[in-house]
Amino acid sequence: MGQTRSILIATALAMAPVAAANAADLGLPPPPPLEPAPCIGCTGPVYFKGFIGAANPTVGSIFAPDYEFNDFEVFHEDIKSTPFFGIGIGYQFNSWLRFDATGEYRGKSLFIAQDRYPGGNGTFSRASNDIDGTFFPGTNEYTADIESWVGLANAYVDLPTVLCITPYVGGGIGLASISVLGLKDVNVPNGGVAYGADNTDTNFAWAVYGGLAYDVNPSVTLDLSYRYLDMGDASSGRVTAYDNSSSYAGVDINDIHSHDVMLGVRWKLGHQAAAPMPVAFK
Numbered sequence: 001m002g003q004t005r006s007i008l009i010a011t012a013l014a015m016a017p018v019a020a021a022n023a024a025d026l027g028l029p030p031p032p033p034l035e036p037a038p039c040i041g042c043t044g045p046v047y048f049k050g051f052i053g054a055a056n057p058t059v060g061s062i063f064a065p066d067y068e069f070n071d072f073e074v075f076h077e078d079i080k081s082t083p084f085f086g087i088g089i090g091y092q093f094n095s096w097l098r099f100d101a102t103g104e105y106r107g108k109s110l111f112i113a114q115d116r117y118p119g120g121n122g123t124f125s126r127a128s129n130d131i132d133g134t135f136f137p138g139t140n141e142y143t144a145d146i147e148s149w150v151g152l153a154n155a156y157v158d159l160p161t162v163l164c165i166t167p168y169v170g171g172g173i174g175l176a177s178i179s180v181l182g183l184k185d186v187n188v189p190n191g192g193v194a195y196g197a198d199n200t201d202t203n204f205a206w207a208v209y210g211g212l213a214y215d216v217n218p219s220v221t222l223d224l225s226y227r228y229l230d231m232g233d234a235s236s237g238r239v240t241a242y243d244n245s246s247s248y249a250g251v252d253i254n255d256i257h258s259h260d261v262m263l264g265v266r267w268k269l270g271h272q273a274a275a276p277m278p279v280a281f282k
Contacts, residue, residue: 044270045092047100051223051264052085055106057231060255062113062142065248074115079146079256082109086150090266096158102172106148111180111253113142138190142251144183144236150176150229152207166213176205176231183236183251196250197237205231211262223264231256 057079066072086104093099116139156170183196211225233254240247 044268046270047090047092047266047268049088049090049100049102049223049264049266050086051088051102051104051262052083053227053260053262054081055084055109055229055258055260056081057109057146057256057258059111059113059253060257062115063252063254064115064140064250066117070117072115072117074113077113077253078111079253080110080112082107084260088154092268098156098158099154100156101151101153103151104149106150108145108147108181111142111144111146111183113251113253115140136190138187138192141186141188142183143186144196144251145181146178146234146253146256147181148176148178148231150174150205150231152205154207154209156209158213164214166215168209168211168213170209170211172207172209174205175202176229177202178231178234178256180234180236180251180253183239185239185251192241194239194241194247196239199235199237199250201232201234203232205229213266219268221266221268223262223266225262225264227258227260227262229258229260231258 059077059079062074062077064072084104084106086102088100088102090098090100117137119137152172152174154170154172156168159167159169177200179198179200180196181198185194185196186192207227207229209225209227211223214222216222233252234256235252236250238247239250
């Protein structure tokens with residue numbers, strides 16, 4: 001059977017030039033030239049990505065101008081968790097190295113901080129109750145909304161695939177724009193309330209990544225990752241008492257960084273679908 005098949009194939013190849021010549025004699029167009037088979041399942045190096053995540057930000061410290069002149073103790077500062085989402089475009093340089101640029105919006109998150117100070121002698125810049133050169137002890141409770149935009153240029157190294165899952169590590173640098181909105185400073189013991197003007201600061205930002213990728217098909221990859229993001233510092237605008245009796249430069253929120261959990265999808269461009277199965281006709 002195998003020998004017969006070989007003879008038939010050789011005969012067909014030998015007859016091909018004759019068939020082409022006969023077609024030319026009959027005025028028929030020549031058969032199309034042979035072309036290499038398309039790359040079935042291949043993708044290009046460019047990809048788009050989208051991602052969502054949960055941000056868990058922390059604050060290194062806070063500062064207000066009065067801290068330089070009085071014995072303040074800060075006993076709490078925090079930014080609450082918030083969701084975020086973003087998009088990006090990337091380039092797969094080779095089988096293990098890729099790059100992308102991403103932009104994301106991080107939704108409004110509640111900032112809370114408290115400090116306290118003892119009473120004493122001298123003039124206290126926030127005190128409205130200044131009796132015979134002394135001021136009463138008090139506490140300040142700060143609240144504000146924190147909103148931010150982050151843009152990063154990233155590079156990743158894909159590690160060897162294990163059980164269809166590809167671990168990777170990466171890093172990125174870029175900019176973070178952080179807005180402090182609606183700051184309120186309440187001093188309950190002394191009956192004081194002050195409001196801060198909105199303010200936006202733009203800082204250098206950097207990040208490191210660790211993640212796992214899973215190829216759903218040749219065009220789509222799911223991506224689960226952790227990211228440490230350093231966003232820099234932020235501050236409110238000038239803070240003014242409700243009755244305009246006093247004001248100060250603002251509250252600084254220093255060393256904002258975030259532990260982020262992210263879920264993303266990468267769409268690879270240039271994928272060619274497999275050719276349909278030939279249908280035999282009887």
